[in-house]
Amino acid sequence: NAGVTQTPKFRILKIGQSMTLQCTQDMNHNYMYWYRQDPGMGLKLIYYSVGAGITDKGEVPNGYNVSRSTTEDFPLRLELAAPSQTSVYFCASSYLGEGTGELFFGEGSRLTVL
Amino acid sequence: TQLLEQSPQFLSIQEGENLTVYCNSSSVFSSLQWYRQEPGEGPVLLVTVVTGGEVKKLKRLTFQFGDARKDSSLHITAAQPGDTGLYLCAGANADNQGGKLIFGQGTELSVKP
Numbered sequence: 001n002a003g004v005t006q007t008p009k010f011r012i013l014k015i016g017q018s019m020t021l022q023c024t025q026d027m028n029h030n031y032m033y034w035y036r037q038d039p040g041m042g043l044k045l046i047y048y049s050v051g052a053g054i055t056d057k058g059e060v061p062n063g064y065n066v067s068r069s070t071t072e073d074f075p076l077r078l079e080l081a082a083p084s085q086t087s088v089y090f091c092a093s094s095y096l097g098e099g100t101g102e103l104f105f106g107e108g109s110r111l112t113v114l
Numbered sequence: 115t116q117l118l119e120q121s122p123q124f125l126s127i128q129e130g131e132n133l134t135v136y137c138n139s140s141s142v143f144s145s146l147q148w149y150r151q152e153p154g155e156g157p158v159l160l161v162t163v164v165t166g167g168e169v170k171k172l173k174r175l176t177f178q179f180g181d182a183r184k185d186s187s188l189h190i191t192a193a194q195p196g197d198t199g200l201y202l203c204a205g206a207n208a209d210n211q212g213g214k215l216i217f218g219q220g221t222e223l224s225v226k227p
Contacts (some may be wrong), residue, residue, distance in 0.1 A: 004156070035217075040123065042202060042217035043157075058214075090156050103149075103154025103215070 002026050006091050006106035013081040013113045021076040021109050031094040032074040033058075033103070035065065036087040043090065049074055052103030081113045117141075118205055118220035121224055127193055135221045137203035144206050146179055146186045148217070151200040178223045181213075193225045 013019055013096040013098060025032065030051045035043040046059030046061045049068040074093075078085060088110050092103040121136045137146070149157035152155040161170050163179035163186065170177045174197075176189040191198055203218040 040219050042120075042219040043204075044117075045214065073175075093158070102147075102159045102162070103157070105158070107154065107156055 004091055004093055004106040006089075006109050007109065008109060010110050011112070013111065014079075015066050015081060015113060017075070017081050017083070018079050019107050020087055020113075021078070021091070021111075023076065023106060024072050024092075025074075025093040025094060025104070026072065027095070027104065028071060029093035029104070030071065031096075031101075032068065032092070033092045034064070034074070034076045035090045035092065036060065037090060037108075037110065038087050041056065046089075064084045077113075081112050085111065086113045087111060118203055118216050118218035118226050120203060120221050122221060123219065124222045124224075126224040127224065129178075129194055130192050131225075133190050133223070135190075135201055135203075136185070136221075137187065137205075138185045139172070139205060140174055140184065141205070141207055141216075142183050144183070146183075146206070147204045148188055149202045149204065150172075150176055151202060151220075153199075157200075157202055167212075190223075195225045195227050198223055198225050 007022045029097050033048045034046040037043050044060045046064050047066040049055045052071050055066050055068050072090050088108045091106045094101040118139045147158045147162045150198045151157040161177045166181045166183045168179045174191045178187045201221045
């Protein structure tokens with residue numbers, strides 16, 4: 001099994017550009033999450049989904065959007081990129097949900113906004 | 115805002131030494147997880163503790179959940195270079211809808227041969 005797959009691994013954007021980070025999982029998990037990781041700041045939850053068609057905001061949702069049309073896919077959209085969105089983004093999935101089940105993470109997508 | 119404070123933030127030790135990483139909060143958590151992250155990879159779960167006072171051992175790693183479920187520690191005995199990585203604690207607050215995880219800022223461990 002591939003687990004959680006994220007693309008792209010690296011991307012450089014100019015201020016104001018838009019892009020989508022792709023995330024797919026093959027474990028049939030209902031719960032999926034997007035986190036961002038900044039140095040010395042741990043992981044901050046951006047958006048999450050408890051199943052296809054259902055999404056909700058996390059701790060730092062401004063400047064991002066998500067959709068969940070299938071169980072497998074949970075893309076993260078960045079509109080009007082800003083330097084503050086320079087970060088490493090992690091997609092994760094879980095069978096039981098946060099706190100009760102293990103989070104399975106992708107390898108991350110490193111985004112630089114110049 | 116609930117916070118999980120990890121200490122120390124950085125730790126550089128020699129192979130064979132022992133170390134302890136702390137994860138503290140003023141909030142009560144229903145469970146607490148420890149993850150390890152290597153460069154260029156996503157975090158990987160090491161352990162979940164759910165009961166106050168619980169102690170779990172994973173080879174040379176010992177995890178403890180505080181009696182009041184507000185803090186946790188990770189102790190590594192006879193550290194090896196393969197233990198190098200970022201260690202993250204994450205607490206699930208039962209008061210939050212869906213038991214959202216709150217991550218500590220991480221402890222960067224470097225074990226030198």
